[in-house]
Amino acid sequence: MTKDIIMAGFGGQGILMIGNLLALAAMEEGKNVTYMPSYGVEMRGGTANCTVIVSDEEIGAPIVMKPASLVIMNGPSLERFLPNMRPGGELVINSSLVDAGRVNRTDVRLFPVAADEIARDKIGSRQMASMIALGAYVAISGVVRIETLVNCLPKVVSKKYEKLIPMNVNALKEGSALAGIHA
């Protein structure tokens, strides 16, 4: 099995962090994985995106032009990546910032998650929005287990933000539970 995912949003939304976390979890589960971030000038103020590929096979190209799945955290990212998405894949959008009505594809599995609002109202910080989206995506796709993500969190959260780990765990679980409702 090979699964490729592009995650994209504004710089600062935590896109690279959720990509890293997913990659680490995949490795911990014994899979092959690559993680390719956008780098350089893109990261300041503009959009940030990363590609994660999880596979049981050796992984060649670490970049995909036609991703199987998308986790989209802002409007510009939807416009950029949706047209090339492969049919049948999972499309998680942050419906707090992305109008689900703008998804002009019926051949993908759309999962709108009001990540910013849930992060603010239920988790206590809007910064947790991307973790909610990741929780939802992982629950829907089954690419790794939620518990593995939770176990890997301390490795991607810097010492400075250690106290936020429980909040991140809540966000992952909240996202995962939402996916259950959609399914």
Place this chain on the structure above:
Amino acid sequence: MTTSAACAVKRILAKGNEAVCHGAIAAGCRFYYGYPITPQNDIPEYMAAQMPKIGGSFLQAESEVATINMMLGTASTGTRVMTSSSGPGISLMQEGLSFMVGSQLPAVIVNIARSGPGLGGIAPSQGDYFQATKVAGHGDAHLICLAPHSVQEMYSLTMLAFDLADKYRNPVMILGDAIIGQMKEPYEPTPYTSVVPEKPWALTGAAGRAARSVKSMFLKEGEIEAHNWKLLEKFRKIREEEVRFERYMIEGAKFLIVAFGTVARVAKTSIQWARSEGIPVGMLRPISLFPFPEEQVREAIEGVEKVLVAEMNTGQMVEDVQKSTPHHDKIRFFGKPCAMPTPDEILAQIRLIAGVKQ
């Protein structure tokens, strides 16, 4: 590379650029000098954080010209030293690199290549192939050049680079690109097991022994000519003993890809797809670019109908492939400067040489 010892080692997730640092530190490198440039900044960032903790030295020089000359000084003492840069920074280092080849000094230079010419861009490129393999700088100067295609190799080839540098008293370049530097994947940090050789030439203070000198200027009658013959003999030995390559699905192949680094990695995906369509294609991947695996390329081309040379430039390694074989009519070149070719694009080229309608 050995994988048997590697199995016991727990995998870690790292960027290619970080794995270079891990490899260097494992090989005992405690001196790093550099100057910032994208897409290799993770290397100085990591070294700046780690070197002070392990009793090493990190120094951000005022320019790449200063960097390479600091390296020349450190290497003269027989101490392992590394720098990293990209495109324009490597160009600035070329004078010093030539001095180091002339002075027979070991050092490791990592080029995480970006697009050129000039300031170019930060997109990945293999446009520095000629620079890395043909022209260390002025004079009859060569670098040994290794081209990793995975994070694992960023680690292990960096360790090897230090060993080869010491063995031949010559600078060694790791030629990567923005993709291989920036991507993360799991790798096994196998222990460093080589024995660092004695360095009876190193400048360590002459108290109690005869004085030594490290230099690249030879003005006496016939001296520089003799020095050049001596260097040539060294490069001949390197060509004879240090060729490294990978044969990938070459068994029964009627079509051959020759590619290195990131492109070779992408080509592996394309080859799998082509094989599933029934196209018998394989790859010969040069790991050492200098020395180039001429003999192995020649041999592989003998047995196939057509050859695709794929590079992230407008055609450089293809000249070495042509030099390796009389069958120039078999060779087709596919170049994509300053962007990673996709597996689909390479697959389309494979279909083309295989005469499959698309």
